[in-house]
Amino acid sequence: MGVMQIPRRVDYALRAAIYLSHQDPERSCSLAEIARHQGVPRKFLEKIIQNLIRGGLVKSKRGPDGGYALARSPGEISFQNVIEALEGPIAVNVCMSQHLSCDHLPRCTMLGVWNEIQRKVVDVFARTTLADLQRSPCQALASSSSLSSAA
Amino acid sequence: MGVMQIPRRVDYALRAAIYLSHQDPERSCSLAEIARHQGVPRKFLEKIIQNLIRGGLVKSKRGPDGGYALARSPGEISFQNVIEALEGPIAVNVCMSQHLSCDHLPRCTMLGVWNEIQRKVVDVFARTTLADLQRSPCQALASSSSLSSAA
DNA sequence: TTCAAACCAGACTGTTTAGGTCTGGTTTAA
DNA sequence: TTAAACCAGACCTAAACAGTCTGGTTTGAA
Numbered sequence: 001m002g003v004m005q006i007p008r009r010v011d012y013a014l015r016a017a018i019y020l021s022h023q024d025p026e027r028s029c030s031l032a033e034i035a036r037h038q039g040v041p042r043k044f045l046e047k048i049i050q051n052l053i054r055g056g057l058v059k060s061k062r063g064p065d066g067g068y069a070l071a072r073s074p075g076e077i078s079f080q081n082v083i084e085a086l087e088g089p090i091a092v093n094v095c096m097s098q099h100l101s102c103d104h105l106p107r108c109t110m111l112g113v114w115n116e117i118q119r120k121v122v123d124v125f126a127r128t129t130l131a132d133l134q135r136s137p138c139q140a141l142a143s144s145s146s147l148s149s150a151a
Numbered sequence: 152m153g154v155m156q157i158p159r160r161v162d163y164a165l166r167a168a169i170y171l172s173h174q175d176p177e178r179s180c181s182l183a184e185i186a187r188h189q190g191v192p193r194k195f196l197e198k199i200i201q202n203l204i205r206g207g208l209v210k211s212k213r214g215p216d217g218g219y220a221l222a223r224s225p226g227e228i229s230f231q232n233v234i235e236a237l238e239g240p241i242a243v244n245v246c247m248s249q250h251l252s253c254d255h256l257p258r259c260t261m262l263g264v265w266n267e268i269q270r271k272v273v274d275v276f277a278r279t280t281l282a283d284l285q286r287s288p289c290q291a292l293a294s295s296s297s298l299s300s301a302a
Numbered sequence: 303t304t305c306a307a308a309c310c311a312g313a314c315t316g317t318t319t320a321g322g323t324c325t326g327g328t329t330t331a332a
Numbered sequence: 333t334t335a336a337a338c339c340a341g342a343c344c345t346a347a348a349c350a351g352t353c354t355g356g357t358t359t360g361a362a
Contacts, residue, residue: 002241002245003158003161003234003239003242004155004157004243005243005244005245006154006155006244007349008245008350014261015261030307030309031308031309041351041352043351043353044350044351044352046309047351060308060309060310061309061359062359063307063309063357063358064307064359065308066359079264086154087154088153090154092157094156097153110162110166110169110284113230113279120275121271124267124268124271125268158319160321160322182337183337194323195323197339198322201339201340204339211338211339212330212338213330213338214328214330214338215335215336215337216330216337217329217338218337219338
């Protein structure tokens with residue numbers, strides 16, 4: 001079950017970022033607070049957030065009453081930013097990653113298809129920011145037409 | 152490297168199906184022939200093709216001079232058919248798979264995004280058939296605009 | 303100044319998946 | 333009756349996944 005499925009850690013990172021986007025940006029949220037609200041294992045989340053810090057998306061404050069806050073405004077943090085802070089560049093097939101060389105060239109007829117998927121996926125992740133989720137508390141059944149422009 | 156990357160076995164299955172789509176449908180292609188032409192490990196490919204057979208996409212002929220051929224015309228075999236024969240239903244996040252239940256509901260604001268990605272990915276895989284690849288031997292640098300209609 | 307609440311860093315671990323391989327069948331044309 | 337081919341499933345190794353553990357360092361406050 002689940003080809004092309006995003007890993008849990010990415011889901012957790014996005015949850016954390018979204019949580020922070022709802023808070024006062026001046027306030028530091030402790031790890032425990034975020035973990036509790038999002039239902040994510042505390043220590044695992046800690047490691048994940050370090051990636052967001054190294055990626056410049058989150059800033060931290062140490063010491064008592066320390067914690068985390070977004071380093072930029074929610075409108076300036078895209079899903080792609082979060083995902084790539086953890087995973088590096090998105091590549092739906094191996095031929096999409098390493099400098100466009102496919103060892104089965106020049107006869108691989110699939111490249112166009114991978115290209116199209118890649119483009120569409122990255123497009124959604126790039127255009128969707130944390131700010132886009134701040135309204136709409138639950139859109140479980142919506143088919144998200146409001147988020148996408150026509151490709 | 153490679154979040155949301157399709158596994159090698161899916162790539163191999165598609166290669167094999169595409170290879171068969173180029174052959175005379177009455178002729179049986181041996182495993183060795185397919186493996187050689189597509190540069191896929193022979194025994195691994197054998198196991199993969201069994202999935203395609205169980206999925207009704209490929210038929211086999213046993214005995215000397217036996218082999219494999221497509222069970223339907225190339226225009227009636229989509230990427231989605233091949234992928235799901237191996238992997239089961241496509242689900243870009245866990246909440247997309249198990250009967251639309253996300254344990255963080257009703258507050259998960261991401262569902263709309265996953266939904267959109269899911270829809271776009273499945274759309275491409277569903278609309279692309281083996282017949283679409285029979286012309287265009289190499290479209291490495293094309294951005295595949297001919298394959299997609301506007302979403 | 304010392305305590306403790308918080309973050310930081312990296313080693314470690316158990317389970318699953320990926321990507322194959324191996325062994326031993328069964329079918330069937332020559 | 334042989335051998336070329338497919339069939340079926342157990343097996344294997346390495347990596348990835350999802351966490352946990354241990355032991356730091358920083359810093360506000362008593």
